[in-house]
Amino acid sequence: MSEPVKQEGAQALDEGIEAGISGLTTEQIASVINEVIDNETGARLKTYVDTCVHCGLCSEACHFYLSHEKDPHYSPVGKVKQTLWEMLRKKGRVGPAFIKNAAIIAHTECNLCKRCAQYCPFGIDIAYLMLVVRRIIHKLGVTPLYIQDTAHSHSVTMNQMWVKGDEWPDTLQWQEEEAQTEIPTLRIPLDKEGADIMYSVIAPEPKFQAQLIYQMAVIMDVAGVNWTMPATLGWDNSDMAMYTGDNEIMGRLKRTHYETAQRLRVKRIVMGECGHAFRSVYDMGNRWLGWKMPPIPMVHAIDFYHELLSQGRIKIKQKYPEPVTLHDPCNVVRGGGLGEKLREVAHAMCETVVEMHPNREHNYCCSAGGGVINCGPPFKMTRVNGNRVKAEQLFAAKTRGAKTLITPCHNCHSGLHDIVEHFGIGLEIKFISDILYEIIEKPEAT
């Protein structure tokens, strides 16, 4: 039986992809594909390829599939069929047009969210297969422009937003000064060797959202934490190179991060409310370097807030009155198992928590993750229209009373903002720290 034609509007134009394929030959493509398959994959890929029985049970897991009237082109297995299987079947001899389509599918129609791995009877990790495709796309120089630029930023500055060496400590000192108007003795200790905790963030915080650093500094101060932030490279835990398949830059980023923590002799790294960075520091980047687990314990902000609340180190003055609903970020809930702690934090902070359905590890992805939002404006509507089911899920939670949407992840935050706006859902989106900062007991201003 023939498959239906993929229902999609005009394909987005991307300068990175277009320029990348312009000079490619079939021979070059075959050489790169076979080099990656032969030298960089092994039993894992072979097992997945040989095991898949093409049953399609993964389809119902995918928000792109569900949001496109169950068009099989958007099913996880369909994406593999249109990319990697064809590369393998033809022993790499595919043309530039095929590579362009593969780049669009792997980079903009799959969030690497791993929800489908839960639906596969064999547990095949299709996100891994899509990452193999992205690695090939990287080696061919066909990565979408915006995320490629972000990877270039990582390679130069070790952060994702071209934040220069002086701008980082200067921003921290500015935020310290701002916060001292509220708590005069508050400090953001820079390069404090021997602190218990190194706090690390992603570059959008110093670039656009410095209030998040301010808020965390207040929380740290109120809780009496012995903490520090590095004044050098290594402060940024983000990693779009992981998603462009530039594994060498991914490794360089994570080495810099962990060696910075070791230089400061901290016991733990606490990271801000970010999902993909957790995947990079906890799973992919560390392991590419040869560390089985993070060499220095890595604690996500959800876990850290849970610890501070359960130990009574921060106290709630008055619970947040608006009903909230929770979006479980894929990388820290499905990938990191923090779903229950997220709920305990939410219930400790808020009068009313309205669950959205599905939730926890079965939650739908925001459609921004996996580097998709980092592919920029050309693909904004690909991800928004590809997640109509998320809009329906959010609207259902709103119908049951939710007014605020909490999501402890930067990409989720931005992606859900676009969905809420496009579909007119009308939910206010907050990080946990936005609420904690408002409701915890603080020293009286003098």
Add this chain to the structure above:
Amino acid sequence: MKGGREWDWEISEKRVAINEWGTSFGWVEEPYASPDGETVAAIVNVAEMEFSVCVNGKAWDVTFDKVWHLRYLPDGRLTALVSEMGEWTAAIDGIAWDSKFGYVWNPLVSEDGQAFAVAAQQDMQYCMVLNGEPWNETFANMTYFALSPCGTKTAAAVQVENAASGEIHKFKKGTFTAALEGKAWESTYVNVWGLAISPDGESLAAEVRQDLYDYTIAVDGKAWDTTFSCVWEPIFRPGTRTVVAPVRTKGQWTLAENGNTLWDRSFVQLWQPIFSPDGNHLAAIVAPAFGRWTVALDGVPWAKTFGDMVTDVVFSSDGKRLAALAKEGRFWKVVVDGKVWSHKFDMAWPPVFSPDNETVAAKVETEGTYAFVVNDRLGPHACEAAWDPVFSPDGNRLLLRSIEDGVYCRRVVPVSDFMP
């Protein structure tokens, strides 16, 4: 570390009550002890948005709008990065450099402490500043930095071609290079990282990425003929301009010298190579298997491996002994010549060899209490803070600097106190 002969190695104990400083200032930041232990200093808040540095209870005569990164130099001078009226510079013993900048950061110090350098930004142009003297040339961006071992030269990775954010194809042609004393190489690269200056200060080496996929080492602007799938930072062989660096090929790491493979075996990971002082031996941190870490000496890994991390490899002065820190689970251990000490710690600092290389000491911490350990025997002092132990020139005594009950203590103790 070895202390100076002129230091006081006789008086057993001196104390400074730093816990009394709080009454004189808005707040007192974390203290730092001088190498000879005679002074202890901290950044102090003297009024709203007004800061100084307190040394043994007496504040500098000057105040600044901001002060950060307070550190003693090896020669005993006290440095900080300071801001006045929106301009930044460095201050040494309370005297600010005449040269001022939009910002300064990333201080570098020579081994003897005579050279102190910072990275500086002025009007969004960047340069290095050595002992208050900025480069004549400035650049649009500057990332990795280096100071020569002799303390006479500085270097940085610098941007020499403009490429706006989003100009990925221009960027891929190479917009960065390296500059020694402000003089940029003519060759450009996609990336430049991990700089090293030769012992004589005349040669500069760096990791470079020639396109998105080919990595190698460039020396004085000339790339090695061989490329690799990845490299880590180069080092110079002592007394030479020969460069050694970790290189990755076929998914495994080894060491290369001037582009040629140096060790006959490879590892899952290999980094932080270090030469013995005489240049006769070469060690590196390696992972012989995924998730297992150790030290390799001249290509041969120690038999004992560790699950989490190995750091701080240090040679004895005669190059015959080797010590490192290793982490297994949540605990750190000291490892000397491949043998693991019995004590385990929540944190440990770099091991220190005695001048005769017979004794090894380290600062360690367990459950928030600092202590000193010598040849695997723990000292009696439980401290709130501590600094690295220092051996006397004859190796018979140890200078121990610590804070106990809010009081800074400078102790000189016989090494034999730690012995059975």
